[in-house]
Amino acid sequence: MALALKVGILFNLPMKPQRGEEIDYLAEEEVLDQVEAVQKALEKLGVQSQLFPVKDDVEEIVKSLKARRPDAIINLCEGFMGDSSLEMHIPSILELLRIPYTGSTPLTLGLCQNKGLAKAILMAYGISTPRYRIMEEYNDPAGLRFPLIVKPLREDASIGITRRSFVRDGAELKRQVDYVRSVYRQPALVEEYIGGREFNVSILGNEEPLILPISEIIFDFEDEPKIVDYAAKWLKGSEEYAKTRPVCPAKLDEELRARVEGAALGAYRALGCRDYARVDIRLEEGTGKPYVLEVNPNPDISPEAGFSRSLRAAGIPFEDFVKRILAFALKRAGKDLQLM
Template identity: 40%
Template sequence: MRVALLYNQIKRYMLIKSALDKIAELDSPETIDYVREALMSGGNEVILIEADGNAYGKLKEERRDTDIVFNIAEGLRGESRESYIPAICDMLEIPYTGSGVLTLGLCLNKARTKEILRYYGIPTPDFQVLKSKDDKLDPGLELKFPLIVKLLHEGSQMGLSRDSIVCSEEDLRDRTAYLMYEYGEPVIVEEFLDGREFTVGILGNEEPIVLPIIETLFEDGQKTRLFTPDEPILPFIPKDIVINPEHSSVCPADIDEDLKKEIEETALDAYRALDCRDWCRIDLRMKRDGDIPNVLELNPIAGIDPSYHLPKAAKAAGISYERLIKMILEFGAKRYGLKWR
């Protein structure tokens, strides 16, 4: 097959004069090479297309000779940035891997995701959206401190720090004002769940495959995952920028069968409720031992570097990196009725 790999690559200018985690959703050149080589290992011809302002023109030129797009493009700007490439592919009638325009737009908006989860009875933390630094907590929602403050339209720990968990109105106002000034978007304030955190990778469509569950391990008082740049990027980061330590994790998670089943079923329910396709990573967290797992967010374009959670979970299931990439491609091709050789 002739596969167009669509991506957004980290550029050196992005590493200065801006919050470092603004690159969190983008891929390093090394990650793009890993995906390209994995696609080629399956006998595919691969063309690389940067998902920038020129992507539409390039895809239009290549569409007659392109069988499918392998989409890992997170987009560069806008509240629906992950939907841009799928929208272009739909317009040009080019098959593509992964979830569609609506699913990607919904999953990037944490509030809309949670509203859909609530509709289907899937547990998720209580929340409120703040659109101005002067907005107050709604007494009717009965949100109680501690709370966690996140960017409304971002993933990959963008905007999170040790100051994200707030215990007072003053701390909430300060964190909200900072995020809105630095990132220029609304925030979502959630009930903070101070329990175990899990990540679940899911592959496929009609009969999705649930990969081994990963548990995130927190140390030294850290209570949430923070962004850490990929190792190949570190030499290009200014020396005065503090780098968060990498968090540790274990896969498969050390949990009993009842909790394992509950986490898997909750993740699958969320996957189906948001109409995810081909692949996704879902983050869940508990209030305390014995409590039900709550869905934090869905990542339909999950980090795909071999060192990231989804490939690690696949490896724990006996699925090599090359096989993982091939499976995602196969799932997408099958949906469009493409012949696989």
């Protein structure tokens, strides 16, 4: 049975990033795997799909959307012109054109893109996140306890994070802050390193969100840092990739699962996530306290990504996930997902 819809897939064409390392391009390419997966899902649903690739001309995409007028858009856009900090502006176009779309609002995308703002909101809601400082340039990290992790303030997909991002003293901290400033041309987020187990919590839904089976990242490194850096996420031939293994579902007792899920759901709601998102959490060694590391309101949904892994563990076919998020988008526009 087919769905009587014209659904657009909006995505950024991979481009050389405007800043950072040459190798960061690999993170741009993964959006094409998402597009292919969504196309196949829509085909299974009997839905007519339209591709809306975003290049370097805003006027072109506006004309295309107005001319083809899709009933809804699946928004996979992660940036514009190779700049991930512009991600929030693409769904703003859809808001102005009054085209229903999946995923979070421009405001939520922008807040989560800025790690410092996201952490400030989490703290205001009483949700534990590692203590941090934002450094425009190196200065004394008074009040923070080494070791620390240094990240670009406004990047995602582990861009700008390597094993050198784990710093043990002032000299290493200065080196890494200077690196972020010179290579990524933005402030550095400096936060306390939380040693312990790491979990990815995928969430689906709005009024009554469904927490999918939790993934745990198993680190096969003997020494610290045990982190998901850029190599661990994207460089399949690297030692970091080989020694960073996701396991889903994670082995958790009920009490611990409840604490991890509670922290993730609190972060999801505090930052205004919509339809689906992923929350990354560290469980502090010794105390067992969950700390929210990051919230991704536009996570990778390609077949090999953590979100899809959790869908499979929950027994939810990918096309059913696509159907659900389309229903969310259409409901906001006062429409129902009608079967032909």
